[in-house]
Amino acid sequence: MTTPSLYEWIGGIDALSRLTEAFYQRVRLDDQLGPVFSRMDPEHPRHVAEFLAEVFGGPPFYSQAHGGHPEMVRHHLNRHLSEAMRRRWINLLLDTYTDLALPADPEFASALVSYLEWGSRLAVINSQPGAKVSEHAPMPQWGWGEAKGPYAPGGS
Known part of the structure; x- marks a missing residue:
């Protein structure tokens, strides 16, 4: 038996797309984050879903x-994001995740939060x-609670 x-x-690209679509709807309405995303490309939620898919071990979309x-x-260059914005982004994403009833097991939640903390920082x-x-930075790859490859602690 192999570990998924x-x-x-999480349920593949369909689940990630549902998550990012619902999340960015909330972001648009948020007092703190709405202005940051006021000119967001309509494809942005899909692009983020594709990025997360790849980070979490899916196809290299x-x-x-x-x-x-x-x-x-x-x-992200020159966006001047703050720690308060970062925390708000994570909270909205986790609230959306919970509301969509995606996998709630502690092991997955730990891996998800671990990546969100790392990536948002x-x-x-x-x-x-x-x-x-x-220009040659590899795509992050996240596993069950830890980074893999060159992004792992002491990784190469």
Whole structure:
């Protein structure tokens, strides 16, 4: 028996698309985050779903269509995101996740929150003045509660 990927466990691209569509509807209406996403491309929720799919062990949708991790970093440059915005983003996403009744087991929730904490902190760092894109940065890969590959603690 093999352990399913996080992508398989959540329900694949359909579940991730439902999550990101519902989430970004909330974001648009949020007093704190709404202004940040006021000019959001209508395809943004789908792109985020594709990014998460790849990070969680699914097909390389985002890399093939949009250029991988360097392109995601580019979207955050000079956005001046704050810690308060980061926390609000996570809270809205987790509330949406819960409301959609996606997998609620502690192991999956731990892996999901672990990635959201890591990824959102990286987004804040990359949104500050002077941040640069590493053109050869690999796509993050997340497993059951830990980063894999070069993003793992002490990874190579």
